[in-house]
Amino acid sequence: MSDDLPRHLLAAFGSPLYLYRLDAAEDAAHSLRGQLPRGAALYYSLKANPHPALGEVLRAGGCRAEISSTGELAAALEAGWAGEDCLYTGPAKTAGEVAQALGRGVRRFSVESAADLDRVARTAAAQGRTAECLLRINSARSGASGLRMSGPSKFGVHEADVLARPERFADRPGARVVGAHYFPISTARSEDALIAEFTASIESARRLRDAGLPLAHLDLGGGFAAPYAEPGERPHYPRLREALETLLSSRLPGWRDGLPAVAFESGRHLVGGCGALVCTVAEVKENEGGRFVLVDSGIHHLGGMAGLGRLVRPAATPEPGAAHPALTSHLVGPLCTPADVLGSKVPVCAAGPGDVLVVPNTGAYGLTASLLGFLSRPAPAEVFVRGRTVVSASRLTLSRTPLDTGVDLPVPVTTTGDVPA
Numbered sequence: 001m002s003d004d005l006p007r008h009l010l011a012a013f014g015s016p017l018y019l020y021r022l023d024a025a026e027d028a029a030h031s032l033r034g035q036l037p038r039g040a041a042l043y044y045s046l047k048a049n050p051h052p053a054l055g056e057v058l059r060a061g062g063c064r065a066e067i068s069s070t071g072e073l074a075a076a077l078e079a080g081w082a083g084e085d086c087l088y089t090g091p092a093k094t095a096g097e098v099a100q101a102l103g104r105g106v107r108r109f110s111v112e113s114a115a116d117l118d119r120v121a122r123t124a125a126a127q128g129r130t131a132e133c134l135l136r137i138n139s140a141r142s143g144a145s146g147l148r149m150s151g152p153s154k155f156g157v158h159e160a161d162v163l164a165r166p167e168r169f170a171d172r173p174g175a176r177v178v179g180a181h182y183f184p185i186s187t188a189r190s191e192d193a194l195i196a197e198f199t200a201s202i203e204s205a206r207r208l209r210d211a212g213l214p215l216a217h218l219d220l221g222g223g224f225a226a227p228y229a230e231p232g233e234r235p236h237y238p239r240l241r242e243a244l245e246t247l248l249s250s251r252l253p254g255w256r257d258g259l260p261a262v263a264f265e266s267g268r269h270l271v272g273g274c275g276a277l278v279c280t281v282a283e284v285k286e287n288e289g290g291r292f293v294l295v296d297s298g299i300h301h302l303g304g305m306a307g308l309g310r311l312v313r314p315a316a317t318p319e320p321g322a323a324h325p326a327l328t329s330h331l332v333g334p335l336c337t338p339a340d341v342l343g344s345k346v347p348v349c350a351a352g353p354g355d356v357l358v359v360p361n362t363g364a365y366g367l368t369a370s371l372l373g374f375l376s377r378p379a380p381a382e383v384f385v386r387g388r389t390v391v392s393a394s395r396l397t398l399s400r401t402p403l404d405t406g407v408d409l410p411v412p413v414t415t416t417g418d419v420p421a
């Protein structure tokens with residue numbers, strides 16, 4: 001990114017804004033595909049960033065779409081994916097959303113329980129269709145570290161439960177069980193951790209297949225890491241391809257011929273590095289011995305989940321080529337809550353109002369994971385560039401749609417605040 005590009009973009013689109021470099025997302029997809037087993041499919045997880053402009057380049061780069069809501073489905077279709085390129089995942093799917101997805105061409109679902117499989121099957125059968133279902137499996141823990149998505153949790157079915165009651169997970173009218181889906185970890189700490197996790201999943205899939213589970217498709221999930229709102233490069237996995245090819249060949253020979261067809265998923269690794277939040281300093285103040293840099297962006301634009309203590313807190317970073325020395329500061333936003341902290345005791349190169357700060361590596365779980373509605377402030381513009389050329393710019397808006405209140409309800413509707421007797 002050129003040093004003066006953020007300032008030019010702020011002048012054109014207002015502050016703050018998200019700047020995304022499409023070529024960086026393309027590079028990330030190309031590079032990750034080159035580190036995976038040859039012939040494996042790669043799904044882009046739209047939860048990391050559903051913007052169709054990013055989806056378009058990842059689709060062109062050979063990725064499919066992993067979606068978990070009808071909103072993500074709409075974004076995937078806008079990006080040019082067909083319904084049949086999408087894998088619909090996630091717990092607590094409703095019959096309504098499954099029906100919508102089927103109606104828009106989605107055929108493959110990851111199901112998280114026997115009840116989820118029943119629901120998808122009933123909904124598909126009612127449309128005269130048959131859904132292809134992957135069972136989301138929780139297997140034994142590999143012991144690898146990262147953000148765990150398995151073990152006792154709302155996700156998936158334990159492998160032992162499938163082995164104990166296979167009839168609960170068999171084909172039925174409306175659903176054909178075609179394989180298994182694993183996603184035990186996000187953000188694996190190391191290549192070894194990643195390999196350990198995939199090994200545990202492949203071993204589990206082999207056990208299930210030996211017990212009779214159909215295994216035409218094996219989605220091994222991801223766990224590919226990326227720096228989040230701090231400087232750094234996404235990790236490379238130089239040993240991964242060979243390790244996985246060797247393992248697959250010994251445990252599931254036939255995978256090279258597509259039996260099973262192997263797939264992976266990634267959100268943050270593909271798009272984290274392409275985005276930066278560019279914001280402007282409103283005020284610098286000393287308060288009770290602390291130095292506070294107040295900016296025009298906060299947890300409503302970045303790291304809202306971090307503000308709730310769910311993920312690591314972002315670190316502040318200087319604008320590239322910043323003129324001021326970095327001073328230890330609290331980087332805080334404009335929201336009326338002490339949780340509105342982008343960085344605590346971090347080096348910030350800002351002397352006063354008008355200085356520009358850039359928070360790098362915020363292409364994933366930036367805007368989409370933030371408290372956008374809180375305090376009713378506008379969303380930042382999202383600006384997409386190739387080199388120095390702006391190829392698209394947009395702003396997400398929240399608006400209220402009035403609903404019809406003339407419906408018959410079994411309880412009286414009161415507008416006075418009284419609770420009806």
Ligand SMILES: Cc1ncc(COP(=O)(O)O)c(C=O)c1O
Nearest residue numbers: 045183186187222265266267268
């Ligand atoms: C099923 C599934 N797939 C993909 C992802 C994307 O994870 P990441 O952005 O870490 O690659 C997640 C994250 O929660 C997930 O639950």
